[in-house]
Amino acid sequence: MSFGPHLLLALLEGAVTACVLAVTALGLSLVFGVMRIVNVAHGEFYMLGAVLAWFCASMVDGSPAGAFLLALLFAPLVVGALALAADWLILRRVNYHPEGTIVATIGLLYLLQQAVLSGYGPDARPVEAPVYFRVVFPWFGYSGYKLVVIGASVLLLLGTWAVMAKSKAGLYMRATQQDAEMALAHGVPVRRVYALVFAAGAMLAAVAGVLIVPIRQAHYLMGLDPLLLSFIVVIIGGLGSLRGTIVAAIVIGLSDGVISMFFSPTLAKILATLLVALVLVVRPGGLFGERG
Amino acid sequence: MNDDTMKAGPTATGGPKITRRGLLKAGAATAGAAAMAGTASIATAPVARSAYAAGSDAPIRVGFQVHRTGIGATYGRWYERTANAAAAYMNENGGIAGRPVELVPEDDGTDPKRGAEVVEKFANQHQVDFVYGPLFSHVVIGSAPRAGELKIPYFVVSEGYHVASGTLNRYVFQPGITDVRAQVQAMAPWVTDNLGKRVTMIFPDYAFGYDHRDYFSAAVEARGGSVAAKIAIPPTESSFTRYFPQIPADTEVLYHVMVGPGVLTFVKEMGEHFGSKRPRIFGFIDSLEGVDIASPGLSFLEGTYLWEAMPRYAGGLDTAANRLYREKVGINADGASVDDPKDVSTNSHMFGCWETLYAIKQGVEQSGYRSRTPGDVAALIEAMEGFRGFNEGIGHPQGYKEFNGALHQCYGRQFISEVRGGGLEVVHTTSIEDGRYEPEADYTQQSL
Numbered sequence: 028m029s030f031g032p033h034l035l036l037a038l039l040e041g042a043v044t045a046c047v048l049a050v051t052a053l054g055l056s057l058v059f060g061v062m063r064i065v066n067v068a069h070g071e072f073y074m075l076g077a078v079l080a081w082f083c084a085s086m087v088d089g090s091p092a093g094a095f096l097l098a099l100l101f102a103p104l105v106v107g108a109l110a111l112a113a114d115w116l117i118l119r120r121v122n123y124h125p126e127g128t129i130v131a132t133i134g135l136l137y138l139l140q141q142a143v144l145s146g147y148g149p150d151a152r153p154v155e156a157p158v159y160f161r162v163v164f165p166w167f168g169y170s171g172y173k174l175v176v177i178g179a180s181v182l183l184l185l186g187t188w189a190v191m192a193k194s195k196a197g198l199y200m201r202a203t204q205q206d207a208e209m210a211l212a213h214g215v216p217v218r219r220v221y222a223l224v225f226a227a228g229a230m231l232a233a234v235a236g237v238l239i240v241p242i243r244q245a246h247y248l249m250g251l252d253p254l255l256l257s258f259i260v261v262i263i264g265g266l267g268s269l270r271g272t273i274v275a276a277i278v279i280g281l282s283d284g285v286i287s288m289f290f291s292p293t294l295a296k297i298l299a300t301l302l303v304a305l306v307l308v309v310r311p312g313g314l315f316g317e318r319g
Numbered sequence: 320m321n322d323d324t325m326k327a328g329p330t331a332t333g334g335p336k337i338t339r340r341g342l343l344k345a346g347a348a349t350a351g352a353a354a355m356a357g358t359a360s361i362a363t364a365p366v367a368r369s370a371y372a373a374g375s376d377a378p379i380r381v382g383f384q385v386h387r388t389g390i391g392a393t394y395g396r397w398y399e400r401t402a403n404a405a406a407a408y409m410n411e412n413g414g415i416a417g418r419p420v421e422l423v424p425e426d427d428g429t430d431p432k433r434g435a436e437v438v439e440k441f442a443n444q445h446q447v448d449f450v451y452g453p454l455f456s457h458v459v460i461g462s463a464p465r466a467g468e469l470k471i472p473y474f475v476v477s478e479g480y481h482v483a484s485g486t487l488n489r490y491v492f493q494p495g496i497t498d499v500r501a502q503v504q505a506m507a508p509w510v511t512d513n514l515g516k517r518v519t520m521i522f523p524d525y526a527f528g529y530d531h532r533d534y535f536s537a538a539v540e541a542r543g544g545s546v547a548a549k550i551a552i553p554p555t556e557s558s559f560t561r562y563f564p565q566i567p568a569d570t571e572v573l574y575h576v577m578v579g580p581g582v583l584t585f586v587k588e589m590g591e592h593f594g595s596k597r598p599r600i601f602g603f604i605d606s607l608e609g610v611d612i613a614s615p616g617l618s619f620l621e622g623t624y625l626w627e628a629m630p631r632y633a634g635g636l637d638t639a640a641n642r643l644y645r646e647k648v649g650i651n652a653d654g655a656s657v658d659d660p661k662d663v664s665t666n667s668h669m670f671g672c673w674e675t676l677y678a679i680k681q682g683v684e685q686s687g688y689r690s691r692t693p694g695d696v697a698a699l700i701e702a703m704e705g706f707r708g709f710n711e712g713i714g715h716p717q718g719y720k721e722f723n724g725a726l727h728q729c730y731g732r733q734f735i736s737e738v739r740g741g742g743l744e745v746v747h748t749t750s751i752e753d754g755r756y757e758p759e760a761d762y763t764q765q766s767l
Contacts, residue, residue, distance in 0.1 A: 028564045028568070032564075033564050035366075036561075036563070036564055037564075040558070044558075134643065144388060149387060149388045149392030149396075150580070150581030151583070152394070153614065155615055159615065161591055161594060166561070168593065169591060170559075187458070242582065242584065243557045243581070243584055244581065244583060244584055246556075246580045248389075249557065251619070252557070258384075284561065287561045288564060292561065293553075310745065
């Protein structure tokens with residue numbers, strides 16, 4: 028394959044990675060920005076989204092599109108409810124203590140992973156895409172559904188931005204992010220905002236999981252890669268900066284696509300990790316971080 | 320078909336100089352009869368020592384190292400079903416040397432480090448007689464040294480060339496499944512003669528994949544073909560499109576073998592990438608083990624070819640032994656679970672669990688093994704090193720096998736199937752001769 032088409036394919040693949048990564052990492056970034064806690068179980072919410080999509084697909088037989096729409100609705104709701112429960116049962120008990128929550132969410136990670144392993148099993152199971160078509164370029168064919176994923180992710184990101192910038196809930200979140208005590212003094216129900224943000228972060232991960240499952244299948248260990256990449260993105264973008272998260276996701280996603288295609292996927296991971304180290308040395312707060 | 324067929328068993332004869340070629344001719348002559356009744360014997364009368372441990376009916380305990388979780392989980396599930404079915408059937412028919420066989424399963428997580436720990440647990444904690452069952456080559460290579468140190472016989476069902484290459488140790492045997500080197504060597508002439516001579520290979524980036532890379536490319540070059548590119552993909556990979564641009568445009572045949580949870584994604588993305596403008600494709604069924612060939616997005620596979628060690632569809636090998644084997648394991652005519660037609664088996668690998676357990680049975684019965692004492696273990700190993708083959712029959716439903724005692728490795732026929740109408744049809748069967756290579760090791764030279 029000559030250079031031009033090769034690059035096009037690399038950019039398409041990179042764009043899919045970038046978009047799904049942006050949605051996943053946005054959830055992590057939101058939780059960190061507002062609550063100042065690191066959620067190590069974030070990748071498991073992504074995995075749960077994918078597994079729930081499989082359940083929807085196996086319940087609604089015969090109509091992949093119907094099952095997929097159901098999953099888009101059902102999976103985030105279930106995962107959101109689970110996150111609310113985790114917030115109430117675990118995070119609140121450790122008083123959102125930064126180190127304590129890291130250990131607690133590591134525990135949550137294993138709980139969720141092993142629960143899925145016991146209930147759903149160790150297999151990777153396919154979910155049919157809601158739409159199936161091939162986009163045929165002169166040099167290669169490409170999955171039409173992957174283009175749908177790009178579109179859906181952009182819509183989700185716009186939606187999240189609208190909520191953050193225009194709604195009262197978004198205002199509360201931004202206020203809590205800037206100064207939780209001051210927000211509380213002004214009547215913002217900070218505890219409830221925390222719970223809401225934790226649930227919203229998990230729901231974003233779950234939606235990303237639903238979007239990716241027709242491409243990648245549902246598997247109980249699938250949460251580890253997006254967790255690692257989300258951390259990379261959030262650190263590079265600047266902890267708590269939503270704009271930084273999106274920019275970093277695009278940089279990491281596209282460079283992953285291009286480097287893995289022209290060189291090797293392992294090199295792409297090595298470079299991304301090196302970039303994190305570089306950012307931490309040069310700009311410890313990240314590219315768009317508020318605090319140095 | 321009953322247990323008597325097995326009592327005729329493997330032929331444990333004297334000196335190591337008996338030519339396998341001669342045995343093959345004898346085997347080939349009897350193969351037809353064997354296929355029907357499974358009663359043929361490859362060579363002369365068996366030399367059996369005292370088969371029964373007087374007064375002892377304590378079970379023979381076999382540690383079953385199984386990939387219940389991790390990237391080998393699909394295989395692990397079917398390995399476990401097959402091993403359980405083999406043990407149950409064996410116990411209904413007299414067990415091993417009159418003693419019941421008891422499987423003690425432990426999950427190794429498809430992880431080499433955990434594998435070594437599991438072997439140790441079997442030897443020291445569970446006090447089993449033997450360890451048996453792992454598939455993934457990195458796990459086998461990680462676990463086998465520990466089995467050697469603990470001096471516990473270790474029967475793998477792994478395909479990898481690591482046993483026959485001499486890399487492992489005298490305690491490791493692979494008596495139930497042909498190694499990759501012999502498999503690919505048997506396939507290569509058919510591929511170059513029927514599909515094309517310019518081959519691009521896609522294989523998993525670990526020991527098992529390297530066996531394919533090294534021995535298939537050597538075999539293709541020996542037939543005047545050439546390998547255009549060798550593309551290694553990590554078995555944990557979940558996205559494959561990015562690898563396809565590395566396939567050179569002048570590729571006539573795409574050779575694929577993939578494992579891990581992403582295999583369905585792999586074939587689907589291959590279809591999306593090529594559409595109808597694909598090169599000719601020859602794959603190892605590994606890329607589709609546990610996957611329904613009629614899955615959406617796989618229609619491009621129509622008219623491509625796959626290696627099978629054991630035909631997935633019942634029509635591919637319609638023998639009495641195979642019918643009974645499939646019934647006992649619980650797979651239907653399409654190679655899926657009789658309980659759930661969506662649960663497709665890993666039939667080209669799992670039969671190895673069945674056959675290996677029968678090989679163990681024969682080893683125990685011929686050596687007079689009673690318990691895991693150094694003397695009995697040595698007797699078992701030496702007895703098995705004297706085996707020259709296994710007859711086709713209920714113990715070996717895939718077909719008759721040659722066994723090379725110096726290499727601790729068996730050799731059987733292989734199948735090439737074409738994807739037709741969303742199923743598989745056997746179009747070619749290789750002979751054991753096709754996969755023959757110069758031995759590079761001799762475990763019998765190692766001390767016990």
